Amino acid sequence: MWKLPKQIEQLNQESIEQARMRHDQLTKPPGSLGMLEEIGIRLAGIQGATIPTAEPAAVVVMAGDHGVTEEGVSAFPSEVTVQMVLNFMAGGAAINVLARNAGADVHVVDIGVKADIPLEQVQAGNSGNRLWIEKVRYGTGNMAKEPAMTRDEAEQALSVGWKIGRELSVQGYKVIALGEMGIGNTTASAAIASVLTGKPVPEVVGAGTGLSTEGIRHKSEVIERAIATNAPDPQDPVDVLAKVGGLEIAGLTGLTLACAAHRVAVVVDGFIASAAAIAAVRIEPAVQPYLFASHKSVEPGHRILLEALDLQPLFDFSMRLGEGSGASLALPVLQGAARVLKEMATFAEAGVSDGVS
Numbered sequence: 001m002w003k004l005p006k007q008i009e010q011l012n013q014e015s016i017e018q019a020r021m022r023h024d025q026l027t028k029p030p031g032s033l034g035m036l037e038e039i040g041i042r043l044a045g046i047q048g049a050t051i052p053t054a055e056p057a058a059v060v061v062m063a064g065d066h067g068v069t070e071e072g073v074s075a076f077p078s079e080v081t082v083q084m085v086l087n088f089m090a091g092g093a094a095i096n097v098l099a100r101n102a103g104a105d106v107h108v109v110d111i112g113v114k115a116d117i118p119l120e121q122v123q124a125g126n127s128g129n130r131l132w133i134e135k136v137r138y139g140t141g142n143m144a145k146e147p148a149m150t151r152d153e154a155e156q157a158l159s160v161g162w163k164i165g166r167e168l169s170v171q172g173y174k175v176i177a178l179g180e181m182g183i184g185n186t187t188a189s190a191a192i193a194s195v196l197t198g199k200p201v202p203e204v205v206g207a208g209t210g211l212s213t214e215g216i217r218h219k220s221e222v223i224e225r226a227i228a229t230n231a232p233d234p235q236d237p238v239d240v241l242a243k244v245g246g247l248e249i250a251g252l253t254g255l256t257l258a259c260a261a262h263r264v265a266v267v268v269d270g271f272i273a274s275a276a277a278i279a280a281v282r283i284e285p286a287v288q289p290y291l292f293a294s295h296k297s298v299e300p301g302h303r304i305l306l307e308a309l310d311l312q313p314l315f316d317f318s319m320r321l322g323e324g325s326g327a328s329l330a331l332p333v334l335q336g337a338a339r340v341l342k343e344m345a346t347f348a349e350a351g352v353s354d355g356v357s
């Protein structure tokens with residue numbers, strides 16, 4: 001089994017207690033900021049600091065292709081993956097806008113795009129963009145017929161994610177939002193969700209980029225065939241990632257584990273990022289308290305994954321884009337939660353009478 005290069009520690013209980021005490025001294029009825037207080041307190045535990053910070057933040061968009069697209073499981077062609085990578089680098093995608101909105105940098109990772117990224121076409125968009133070329137292979141195999149990748153390739157993808165997480169922690173990022181791009185990756189995510197939660201395939205399959213009802217039925221059949229052909233071991237998350245997963249999904253799993261090991265908070269995006277997160281939790285359960293869930297995706301399997309992750313999403317905006325769009329939209333909430341602990345006046349400082357208990 002792939003071994004964590006560095007252990008994940010528990011949250012700092014003393015920082016949690018101190019942040020909770022500080023919250024009760026701030027000029028508001030105790031508990032009145034609700035979940036915002038809990039977010040700030042958890043950030044304190046993650047960082048081992050009474051007054052945490054959620055800045056600087058970055059969104060890491062891992063891109064990879066899926067051989068299973070030859071079975072007709074997506075409403076869009078695979079070529080869109082590389083085309084969108086160019087769009088991310090030029091700054092014109094939704095994720096660029098929402099990252100700018102949050103003051104976050106965008107890191108785009110080619111971990112398994114089917115084509116080489118035409119570097120001559122990569123435009124320098126907003127200055128915080130960076131492209132990582134970390135290709136493990138040119139797209140996965142068609143999991144309906146063969147394993148998506150070898151175990152060695154899955155481990156390489158985990159290691160790429162780990163390396164990036166470690167490097168970003170060294171660069172000083174306090175929060176990482178998980179993003180992905182990969183035509184066909186809701187098929188892989190549904191397969192992972194079914195195997196790791198034990199739910200029947202039809203309960204975790206959805207329209208992805210926009211399949212019809214008939215298309216969704218066909219997608220379920222393809223996933224059932226993929227699971228029957230490869231027999232992934234539900235007790236071995238790396239085996240599941242290798243046989244029915246994706247390069248960008250395994251990369252996000254490694255990234256998530258590295259962030260937690262370096263005490264960096266992780267904002268999980270939609271269905272695909274949550275499939276990566278559940279694999280991370282099954283590899284190392286201690287990662288769970290480092291995770292925040294941004295939103296509830298339209299994909300029906302997402303509710304099931306959020307329950308399995310024991311995460312409460314911050315909002316439900318009927319989103320189903322991916323890219324890290326929901327996670328980026330959640331970043332200002334984490335920033336607000338941290339800044340409240342830092343910048344609000346206490347009752348004593350402001351001369352406001354506190355309540356009688």
Ligand SMILES: O=C(O)c1ccc[n+]([C@@H]2O[C@H](COP(=O)([O-])O)[C@@H](O)[C@H]2O)c1
Nearest residue numbers: 074182184186208209270271297321322
């Ligand atoms: O994040 C989600 O919940 C989500 C739901 C549906 C689609 N997507 C995005 O759409 C692509 C996968 O859809 P599909 O239909 O090709 O499997 C991939 O690039 C994802 O980022 C993402």
Ligand SMILES: Cc1cc2nc[nH]c2cc1C
Nearest residue numbers: 076080181209321322323
């Ligand atoms: C255009 C487009 C943009 C995307 N972003 C994430 N997945 C996507 C799928 C499509 C088709």
